Amino acid sequence: MNAAAEQVLQVENLHAGFGQRGRAQMAIEGVTFQVKKGRVFGLVGESGCGKSTTCRSIIRLFGGSPFVIEQGRILFDGKDLAAMDDQQLAGIRGRKISMIFQDPMTALNPTMRVGDQVAEIVRRNHVGLSSTQVREKVVGLLREVGITSPERRFSAWPHELSGGLRQRVLIAMALSCAPQLLIADEPTTALDVTIQAQVLRLLHDLRERIGMSVLLVTHDLGVVAQHCDDMAVMYAGKIVESGSVAEIFANPRHPYTRALLNALPAHVDPEHKLEPIPGEPPAAGQYPAGCRFHPRCRFAIDRCHNEIPDNEQLTREHACACHRKEEILW
Ligand SMILES: Nc1ncnc2c1ncn2[C@@H]1O[C@H](COP(=O)(O)OP(=O)(O)O)[C@@H](O)[C@H]1O
Ligand code: SF4
Ligand SMILES: [Mg+2]
Incomplete structure (x- = not known):
């Protein structure tokens, strides 16, 4: 299989x-990555680094905010989503690409029983089913996402379900079209740790069972380590390090990736202290010149203040955007 055929999504x-076009405040710049068939791709970085903007730009879901793609291609199924009009994109959104978000309550209609909400989506995706067939399909989907007693849950109201169950209902809706790609933007951030692990496990299993690809956004490198195959680290609207999870965890090269790892309890040797990263990432439009991480980087040299580093390959499985990627000895 050649490399291009393995890819489901190619953002270039x-x-x-x-x-407005030409005067927009750029939130992401020069973002390039590929999601491979049947794999989970993790997009990680602190809050405000452009992860959601990246995901939402794929299916142009911005809830009315004026949003523009100034440059670049988003190749899916051999077509460029960035060049499609809204009507063409509507044929892809919720049919070939589904998305789930952080807060499952806002995505559900509080005045409608959950089974009926899933049924509405099932009907849209499978025209011509009888109501018995729709109901069977809904119950099957609820079961598939690990909801016990799905016949009973069919008639529940959203507020009667826990956060974890609500997220499972949304995953069931997202799966009803058997998408090739599921975009999950911090799907477990609002859930407690145990439920978080269960929902992530479910996404992981579904990926294996139905062969879909997942683009998983998180601010937690621990989640990436456990659930992703490939990854990219974002900082201030750019990808600063990318490659296979195995390679990046074995040999992280970017000072920002290192800093995120040092802030991760499970990754730090008990003899050492956790080191939170001082400062905050800059907001869109306030990006510093040169390497955008330089104000927070303890390895910054003069060159870092005015020259933007490119995300260059270190190996076939690993790229890094840092002027000092080859010389810093960790
Ligand atoms: N609707 C919007 N209008 C204007 N700026 C936005 C909007 N959404 C996000 N931004 C800005 O874009 C940048 C990236 O945000 P976002 O993609 O939400 O980051 P993340 O998901 O990594 O937390 C931030 O500076 C944020 O303030
Ligand atoms: S380019 Fe310079 S400032 Fe940026 S991460 Fe590398 S060493 Fe730090
Ligand atoms: Mg976000």
Whole structure:
């Protein structure tokens, strides 16, 4: 199989932001990555680094905010989503690409029983089913996402379900079209740790069972280590390190990736202290010149203040955007 055939999604040099074309405040610049067939791709970084903007730009879901793609391609199924009009994109959204979000309550209609909400989506995706067939399909989907007694849960109201169950209902809706790609934007951030692990496990199993690919956004490198095959680290609207999870965890090269790892309890030797990263990432439109991480980087040299580092391959499985990627000895 050649490399291109294995890819479900290929984002190339994407520049996107908020406002009017030509005067938009760019939130992401030059973002490039590929999601491979049947794999989970993790997009990680602190809050405000452009992860959601990246995901939402794939299916242009911005809830009315003025949003523009200034440059770049988003190749899916051999077609460029960035070049499609809204009507063409509507044929892909919720049919070939599904998305789930952080807060499952806001995505559900509080005045409608959960089974009926799933049924509505099933009907849209499978025209011509009888109501008995729709009901069977809904119950099957609820069971598939690990909801016990699905016949009973069919008639529950959203507020009667826990956060974890609500997220499972949304995953069931997202699966009803058997998507090739599921985009999950911090799907477990609002859930407690045990439930978080269960929902992530479910996404992981579904990926194996039905062969879909997942683009999983998280601010937690621990989640990436456990659940992803490939990954990219984002900082201030750019990808600063990318490659296979195995390779990056074995040999992280970017000071920002290192800093995220040092802030991760499970990764730090008990003899050492956890080191939170001082400062905050800059907001869109306030990016510093040169390497955008330089104000927070303890390895910054003069060159870092004015020259933007490219995300260059270190190996076939690993790229890093740092002027000092080969010389810093960790
Ligand atoms: N609707 C919007 N309008 C204007 N700016 C936005 C909007 N959404 C996000 N941004 C800005 O874009 C940048 C990236 O945000 P976001 O993609 O939400 O980051 P993340 O998901 O990594 O937390 C931030 O500076 C944020 O303030
Ligand atoms: S390019 Fe310079 S400032 Fe940026 S991460 Fe590398 S060493 Fe730090
Ligand atoms: Mg986000």
